[in-house]
Amino acid sequence: MNYIAHIHIGCHTQTSLLGNFLGDFVKGSQLQDLPTEIEKGIRLHRCIDVFTDSHPLIVELRQNFPADIRRMAGVIIDIYFDYLLMQSWDDFSDIHFKKVFSQFYNQLEQFSLTDNLHFNKQAQRLKSHRWLHRYMHIETCFHAFLSIENRLKNKIIFAERAKDFVLKNSDLLESSFQQFYPECLDHGVRFIQSYVPSLSTREI
Structure with missing residues (x-):
């Protein structure tokens, strides 16, 4: 899942929105x-x-994706599912996305991660432009595809092919999302219910 889904799952499970976002950045x-x-x-x-x-x-x-962009299928699905979540937010949450995003931005403002250039760059963009709500628009997905394509060290040309695929297979993608996401939310709840904090040096 991508940024918005992880933040939403944090809200759904009443866990740290920032923590759920940080999973892509912290080793x-x-x-x-x-x-x-x-x-x-x-x-x-x-x-x-x-x-x-x-x-x-x-x-x-993932197997439905054309072979030449299948290795990027997970990324494409994650991003497009954020768009689908924004389209159906009220089906999965009683709290408006503006309030959730505002809470997330406030948590982000009060946090820093020393020497993590990737996080600091993305955090600055989020704090300056507050762009999560833009995933209400499918064009934001297409922009994200191209941005990722441009950043890849091992060049993979996939953005235009990904755009064509999601436009032609929107019904399949939406059906898959609507079946999958409730199970994902339930899995998150079960994880938190059984969560046992790890033993770390701060607890010794």
């Missing part, structure tokens, strides 16, 4: 230096990623 060895609630969010993020990548619906969906 395992850095967890012991973070507040417990943020660590819990990061571990939930990782749990959701494993659940998503191994879910039969997602595995099958």
Whole structure:
């Protein structure tokens, strides 16, 4: 799942929105230096990623992608599912996305991650432009595809092909999302209910 889904799952499970966002930026060895609630969010993020990548619906969906861009299918699905979540937000949350995003931005303003250039660059963009709501528009997905394509070290040309695929297969993608996402939310809740904080140096 991508940024918006992870933040929404944080809201749904009443865990740190920032922690759920940070899962893409923090390495395992850095967890012991973070507040417990943020660590819990990061571990939930990782749990959701494993659940998503191994879910039969997602595995099958990836196989529908053309062979030449299939290696990017997971990225494309994650980004497009953020758009679909924004389209159906009220079906999955009683809290308006503006309020959730505002809480997330406030948490982001009060946090820093020393020597993590990737996080600091993305955090600055988010704090300056507050662009998460733009995923209400499909064009934001297409812009994200192109941005990722331009950043890849091993050049993979996929943005235009990804755009064509999602436009031609929107019904399949939406059906898969509507089946998958409630299971994803339930999985997140079960993880938090059974969560046991890890033993770290701060607890010794």
